[in-house]
Amino acid sequence: MHPPAVGLYTCGPTVYNYLHVGNYRSYIFEDVLRRSLECLGYKVKHVMNITDVGHLTSDSDDGEDKLEVGAARTGKTAWEVAEFYTKAFIEDSQLLNFLAPHVLCKATDHVSEQIELVKRLEAKGFAYVIGDGVYCDTAKLPDYGKLMGPGYQEGLKAGARVEANFKKRNPNDFALWKFSPQGKKRQMEWDSPWGRGFPGWHIECSAMAMKYLGETFDIHCGGVDHIPIHHTNEIAQSEAATGKPFAKFWMHGEFLLMNNAKMAKSAGGFLTLSDLKEKGFDPLDYRYHCLTAHYRKQLDFSWESLESSKTARRRLREIAQGLKAQPAKPACAEHENAFRQALEDDLNLPGALAVVWDDLRSDLPAGSRAVMLKNAEKVLALGLFDEIESAISPDLQALIDQREQARRAKNFALADKLREELDAQGVLIKDTPQGVKWRKK
Numbered sequence: 001m002h003p004p005a006v007g008l009y010t011c012g013p014t015v016y017n018y019l020h021v022g023n024y025r026s027y028i029f030e031d032v033l034r035r036s037l038e039c040l041g042y043k044v045k046h047v048m049n050i051t052d053v054g055h056l057t058s059d060s061d062d063g064e065d066k067l068e069v070g071a072a073r074t075g076k077t078a079w080e081v082a083e084f085y086t087k088a089f090i091e092d093s094q095l096l097n098f099l100a101p102h103v104l105c106k107a108t109d110h111v112s113e114q115i116e117l118v119k120r121l122e123a124k125g126f127a128y129v130i131g132d133g134v135y136c137d138t139a140k141l142p143d144y145g146k147l148m149g150p151g152y153q154e155g156l157k158a159g160a161r162v163e164a165n166f167k168k169r170n171p172n173d174f175a176l177w178k179f180s181p182q183g184k185k186r187q188m189e190w191d192s193p194w195g196r197g198f199p200g201w202h203i204e205c206s207a208m209a210m211k212y213l214g215e216t217f218d219i220h221c222g223g224v225d226h227i228p229i230h231h232t233n234e235i236a237q238s239e240a241a242t243g244k245p246f247a248k249f250w251m252h253g254e255f256l257l258m259n260n261a262k263m264a265k266s267a268g269g270f271l272t273l274s275d276l277k278e279k280g281f282d283p284l285d286y287r288y289h290c291l292t293a294h295y296r297k298q299l300d301f302s303w304e305s306l307e308s309s310k311t312a313r314r315r316l317r318e319i320a321q322g323l324k325a326q327p328a329k330p331a332c333a334e335h336e337n338a339f340r341q342a343l344e345d346d347l348n349l350p351g352a353l354a355v356v357w358d359d360l361r362s363d364l365p366a367g368s369r370a371v372m373l374k375n376a377e378k379v380l381a382l383g384l385f386d387e388i389e390s391a392i393s394p395d396l397q398a399l400i401d402q403r404e405q406a407r408r409a410k411n412f413a414l415a416d417k418l419r420e421e422l423d424a425q426g427v428l429i430k431d432t433p434q435g436v437k438w439r440k441k
Contacts, residue, residue, distance in 0.1 A: 001216070001217070001248065003042070004041055004042045004043050005042070005044075005045065006042045006043065006044045006218050006219065007047075007214065007217035007218045007219070008033070008034060008037075008044050008045065008046045008047070008217075008218065008219045008221070009047045009048075009049075009209045009213060009217060009219070009220045009221070009247070010027075010030045010046065010047075010048045010101070010220075010222065011048075011049065011205060011220075011221065011223075011226060011230070011231075012048040012049045012089075012101075013050065013051065013085070013086075013089050014051040014052075014066050015051065015052050015082045015084075015085035015086045016055075016066040016067050016069065016070035016081060016082075017070060017085060018085065018088055018272045018274075019088075019272070020263055020271055020272055021256060021263065021271050021272065021273065021275075021276065021286060021301070022255065022256035022258075022262070022263030022270070023223075024092065024096060024273070024286070024290075025253060025255075025256045025290050026221075026222065026223045026253035027093070027096070027098065028096065028098075028287055028290045028291075029221075029253040029290070029295035029347070030253070031096070031097075031098045031099060031381070032291070032347060032380075033219075033221065033251065033347060034046055034099055035099065035381065036343040036347060036379055038378075039340075039343065039375075039378055040340065040344065044102075045102050045103075045212075046099070046101045046102050047101060047102065047103040047105065047209060047212045047213055048101040048105070049104075049106075049107065049204060049208050050082075050086055050089075050104060050105065050106045050107065051201065051204065052067060052078075052086070052107055052108050052188075053078075053082075053107050053108050053188045053198055054198055054199045054200055054201045054203075055067075055201040057069060059225075059229050059230065060174065060229060061174060061178070061200070065078075065186070065198070067081055067082055067187075068186065068187060068188075070085075071187060077187055078188050079187065079188070082106075082108070086106075092273050092283070095273060095284075096273075096283050096286075096287055097284060097287065097381040097382070097383060105208045105211075105212065107199065107204040108188065110204065110207055110208050110211065111190050111199060113207040114177075114203045114204055114207040115177070115190075115199075116207075117203060117206060117207045117210075117241055118134060118176045118177055118192075118194075118199075118203060120241045121136065121176065121237060121241050122134070124241065125140065126140055126241070127176055128169065130167045130168065131179075132178060132179055133175045133176070133177050133179050133197065133200070134177040134194050135168055135169070135173045135174060135175055135176060136173055136175075136176055136236060136237050137169055137170065137173060138170050138172045138236060139169065139170045139173075140240070141236050141239075141240060144232070144236050145228075145232055146235070147227055147231055147232050147235055147250060148227060148228055148232065156172055174200065174202060174229075174233045174236075176202075176237065177197055177198070177200060177203070178197050178198055178200060179195045179196070180196050180198070186198065201230065202229075202230055202233040202237060203237060205230075206234050206238040206241075206246070209234075209238075209246075209247075210238065210242075215238075215246075216244050216246065216247070216248070217246075217247055218247070218249060219247065219248070219249045219250075219251060220234075220246070220247035220249070220250050220251075221250075221251045221252070221253070223253050223254075223255070224252045224253065224254055225255075226252065227252060231250065231252075234246065235247075251295075252296070253296070254295065254296055254298045254299070255298050256298075257298050257299065257300050257301065258271075258300075260300075263301070271301075279303070281310055282313075282383075284313060284381075284382050284383050285306060285309050285313050286306065286309070287381070287382060288309045288313040288382055289305065289306055291349040291350070291353055291380065292309065292350055292353065293350065294346075294347070294348060294349070295347055296346070313382055313384075316356075316360075316373075316382065317382075317388065319360055319373070320373055320377075320384035321385075321388060323366055323367075323369060323373060324370070326366040326367040326369075326370045327367050328367050328370065328371050329368040329370075329371065330368060331359075331368055331369075331371040331372040331375065332359060332362070332364055332368055332372060335355055335358065335359040335362075335372055336372065336375070338355045339352050339356065339372075339375075339376060342354075352376070352379070355376075356372070356373065356376050356380075359373070360372075396422065396425060396427055399422055399427075400427070400429070400436065402418055403415050403418035403422070403429065403436075404436050406418060407431070426440055427439070427440060428440075
């Protein structure tokens, strides 16, 4: 809207549990989007929310608040649960090399803004009160559900068949403000003009996005599961309140599949970054894996495919370390343009990675390849030029020395035995014309 400025809003986590790697696939795509925009010369203002109240166990308006459920599960207060998992999310984000949002905003810090937005909707005739809360009247929005694309009315009918609250005027109406249950004290509740309670899940994103980016902004992101309910309802309430388009562009990341099924916490079993680390993978190996598929295509996860990504990233790091000290020379203009064009083509990261590999395999001067890789790394963020740990324990160094002595004495049986012992302790050996080289697994 106001080049070169870009307003970017990305739906953040509901902080009631650890995030699984499927969640992080969406955040990796969003981080690459921001990095790509900045690489292409835009000045991005990135806003991300933390949902620490109002997200019920159903993505519609059913069940208990996920934070209250998390509190019951852990024996902590809802506030402590939110703080703990927010911190865990930030730590994971750093492991994945995410750029920190310019604004990381919590729903509980913006309750007054959410109440004001509901009051605007009520004043315009879009809100009504029933026994359990204040709802948005979707029948007054002729294009409600438009984000789902052609045939969206059929999608709305399908969703309405599973709706249970018959007090609502229309099956697709959604909660703007929920009342605290009668006779039950919630850990997170506030006074409002309609009664004591808490905001609905959807209202927080509209209120905070408009506070920090304006009533209309450039790009709104999330996972594909946000399209039919959360983002559809954000658009409805925002555009009803302002009479303006909410976001100019909507970008959604597809699911990560494991055993042909969407990875989800509700399924009971899911993988966290800690699980990957316990298996010997760096979180950035997973970041590389996510870059091998377009963000709008489903991505299969398996330990074998992650191992391939680990190998590819390790090779890139080895090349980067070898190019580190090379005097800079102009990068190949053809490859630079191809990389840029891949980013501009709806974030075609598999194509961008292919350009990088082509450049590195070329006979271009080493300094030229180094500059290309450093520029690409600003978007890829794979830790390619980070210092590789070089220290090794005296015991392992002694085994390396013993093996080298055995090899020089042509005692190859002993040399092989020592190689196997080193391998078992996580050290890989390579014999070169310049002498023995080693690296940790």
